[in-house]
Amino acid sequence: xELIERVQRHFxxxxxxxxxxLREALEQLDVQLEELVPFLQNPDGKPYYRKxxxxxxxxxxxVMNWSxxxxxxxxxxxxxxxxxxxxxxxxxxxxxxxxxxxPVEVFSEYRKKGRLFFAPEKGVHKMTDPAKSNLVTLHLYSxxxxxxxxxxxxxxxxxxxxDDCGAWWPDEQRQKLKEFKLQKSENVKL
Numbered sequence: 474x475e476l477i478e479r480v481q482r483h484f485x486x487x488x489x490x491x492x493x494x495l496r497e498a499l500e501q502l503d504v505q506l507e508e509l510v511p512f513l514q515n516p517d518g519k520p521y522y523r524k525x526x527x528x529x530x531x532x533x534x535x536v537m538n539w540s541x542x543x544x545x546x547x548x549x550x551x552x553x554x555x556x557x558x559x560x561x562x563x564x565x566x567x568x569x570x571x572x573x574x575x576p577v578e579v580f581s582e583y584r585k586k587g588r589l590f591f592a593p594e595k596g597v598h599k600m601t602d603p604a605k606s607n608l609v610t611l612h613l614y615s616x617x618x619x620x621x622x623x624x625x626x627x628x629x630x631x632x633x634x635x636d637d638c639g640a641w642w643p644d645e646q647r648q649k650l651k652e653f654k655l656q657k658s659e660n661v662k663l
Contacts (some may be wrong), residue, residue, distance in 0.1 A: 561606030
């Protein structure tokens, strides 16, 4: 069965979108890198190229292939989900964010091919392919991502981005749904 048909069948039967059920659903789907290759394209100057594989009212699944550009710190709006490393090595950096303040880096972790990690609702993180390892990641979120916030640490700013923008500062004004300035955190050393 072709991947898209398999994904549609699998997620159309999903009874719950709890953290545990989403992880189990992703693992049971057992997607292989070879199945994703037809969906990968050149990131063209962006941190990654993303392709939506499936979306309904409950979940969305995307595949991303990464360049050597680090994405911006971002959250996933009101969504949470799982990220599975399909190829390469990912560095995932997690931030703490207090209202109207700049994100503060808490820790970084490396994940290799086959590993999964959870992206909590309102959790802020950034990812990169530090080893230039041809990183490919598979993402499963619930509900589908809306109102993602992207942070520009150099400008002390953040913005809510449109659904067609990734985890980078928007190129087009129409992709900035709301922009706001942030204060430097008391935890940041200058």
